[in-house]
Amino acid sequence: MASVLEVRGGKPLTGEIFVRGAKNLVPKAMVAALLTEETSTLRGVPQIRDVEVVSELLQMHGVDVDYQQEEGELTITPGSLTLPDPIQVDALAGSSRIPILFCGPLLHRLGEAFVPDLGGCHIGDRPVDFHLKVLEDFGAVRTSTPHGMHITAPKGLRGKPVRLPFPSVGATEQTLLTAVMAKGFTELSNAAMEPEIMDLIAVLQKMGAIISVDMDRTIRVEGVDKLHAYRHTALPDRIEAGSWASAALATHGDIFIRGAAQKDMTTFLNYFRKIGGAFDVQDDGIRFWHPGGELQAAVLETDVHPGLMTDWQQPLVVALTQATGLSIVHETVYENRFGFTDALRGMGANIQVYRECLGGLRCRFGRQNFYHSAIIQGPTKLKAADIVVPDLRGGFSHLIAALAAEGTSHVAGIDIINRGYEHFMQKLSKLGADVTMQS
Ligand code: EPU
Numbered sequence: 001m002a003s004v005l006e007v008r009g010g011k012p013l014t015g016e017i018f019v020r021g022a023k024n025l026v027p028k029a030m031v032a033a034l035l036t037e038e039t040s041t042l043r044g045v046p047q048i049r050d051v052e053v054v055s056e057l058l059q060m061h062g063v064d065v066d067y068q069q070e071e072g073e074l075t076i077t078p079g080s081l082t083l084p085d086p087i088q089v090d091a092l093a094g095s096s097r098i099p100i101l102f103c104g105p106l107l108h109r110l111g112e113a114f115v116p117d118l119g120g121c122h123i124g125d126r127p128v129d130f131h132l133k134v135l136e137d138f139g140a141v142r143t144s145t146p147h148g149m150h151i152t153a154p155k156g157l158r159g160k161p162v163r164l165p166f167p168s169v170g171a172t173e174q175t176l177l178t179a180v181m182a183k184g185f186t187e188l189s190n191a192a193m194e195p196e197i198m199d200l201i202a203v204l205q206k207m208g209a210i211i212s213v214d215m216d217r218t219i220r221v222e223g224v225d226k227l228h229a230y231r232h233t234a235l236p237d238r239i240e241a242g243s244w245a246s247a248a249l250a251t252h253g254d255i256f257i258r259g260a261a262q263k264d265m266t267t268f269l270n271y272f273r274k275i276g277g278a279f280d281v282q283d284d285g286i287r288f289w290h291p292g293g294e295l296q297a298a299v300l301e302t303d304v305h306p307g308l309m310t311d312w313q314q315p316l317v318v319a320l321t322q323a324t325g326l327s328i329v330h331e332t333v334y335e336n337r338f339g340f341t342d343a344l345r346g347m348g349a350n351i352q353v354y355r356e357c358l359g360g361l362r363c364r365f366g367r368q369n370f371y372h373s374a375i376i377q378g379p380t381k382l383k384a385a386d387i388v389v390p391d392l393r394g395g396f397s398h399l400i401a402a403l404a405a406e407g408t409s410h411v412a413g414i415d416i417i418n419r420g421y422e423h424f425m426q427k428l429s430k431l432g433a434d435v436t437m438q439s
């Protein structure tokens with residue numbers, strides 16, 4: 001039975017917490033380790049479900065994985081690889097989107113790969129057509145099987161010009177992980193430039209890859225025959241940091257987030273300040289707090305980096321329910337990322353969602369029947385409710401709302417939050433939250 005968290009809200013969250021490596025880098029760096037037989041070492045690895053799933057996937061492929069939880073150090077030895085039974089892979093796929101990134105490294109090492117039907121958060125259709133087109137461009141061929149797709153590269157993998165229809169994070173990673181050992185040059189246009197992508201490039205360069213990045217979203221890769229092991233410390237999790245920062249704002253709290261890095265959070269910090277939040281960047285982290293007085297409504301538009309990250313949208317929306325005036329939020333990365341506002345409305349928030357593009361950008365989702373814009377009128381007093389967590393970021397946002405609300409809320413399906421927020425229960429207690437887990 002799924003766990004339910006009882007939250008007695010209305011208390012400011014105050015104190016210090018620590019964020020480790022980014023959920024959206026660590027699993028990709030783990031996959032990159034497959035490109036060599038040698039032992040790679042990744043540091044700053046958080047104890048989250050997504051890391052466990054990828055560790056299990058690697059082990060299924062014959063890889064030795066050793067995780068020292070305290071130190072956050074992961075060693076990965078992919079000496080000899082084998083393709084596991086597709087049924088085994090399929091059983092894990094429901095909880096992750098990472099398996100598709102195994103394709104490039106497995107094609108290089110084994111000449112074949114298997115892609116199960118993928119999981120992850122339900123925040124839109126989340127197709128994998130860009131990934132499949134990229135693999136096809138490199139010369140891969142796929143056949144459908146009852147559990148997914150079997151992929152081979154009968155003539156080997158060859159670099160060539162690749163253009164993404166949208167700067168997709170996953171498809172950019174797919175291209176990088178395939179291009180580094182493909183024959184010849186790959187020129188990727190319209191690439192994603194997220195800090196996690198830059199960190200993956202740093203990992204690959206340590207392994208011996210030749211990659212250059214232009215500011216116009218072009219990434220050039222010169223394929224090499226052999227790569228070797230890396231030692232790397234993952235960049236800090238800017239989504240986790242932004243989520244706790246939003247919790248500080250919504251609860252009138254004061255949180256020092258050790259490990260949070262300003263350079264990866266510039267856009268978030270600008271919006272945080274515009275809304276009326278205060279922050280202080282220190283050498284080893286960032287302190288975020290509600291300085292008292294009114295918060296101000298704002299106009300927000302999510303976008304690919306360096307725009308406002310879509311994963312910050314949900315926690316910020318909770319903070320905006322406490323701001324004075326009308327806020328407008330336009331989600332341009334996922335077509336269906338406002339489902340979580342239903343529960344907020346149930347808690348007293350005044351939020352209306354629209355199909356129209358309400359921001360400055362005319363995005364891909366305009367006039368397509370996707371409720372991808374929202375207007376929030378605040379401030380509204382949030383009241384306690386019984387909520388079911390819909391997805392990772394939406395779920396954390398519900399948790400913030402319950403912590404900000406007067407009264408006792410019950411948040412069901414809380415386990416999903418373990419996918420991306422390390423030790424969040426301990427962190428809640430450290431910050432003085434009045435919560436009890438009921439199972
Ligand atoms: N898209 C396609 N076809 C594809 C791939 C993507 O249409 O083949 C579309 C998606 O449907 C979406 C947009 O392109 O509308 C962007 O998707 P992207 O590929 O950039 O996302 P992703 O790689 O699947 C990663 C993170 C997400 C984060 C996004 C955007 C991981 C494991 N996930 O997803 O993180 O929101 O990039 O930054 O890295 C989360 O952490 O909660 C989360 C959802």
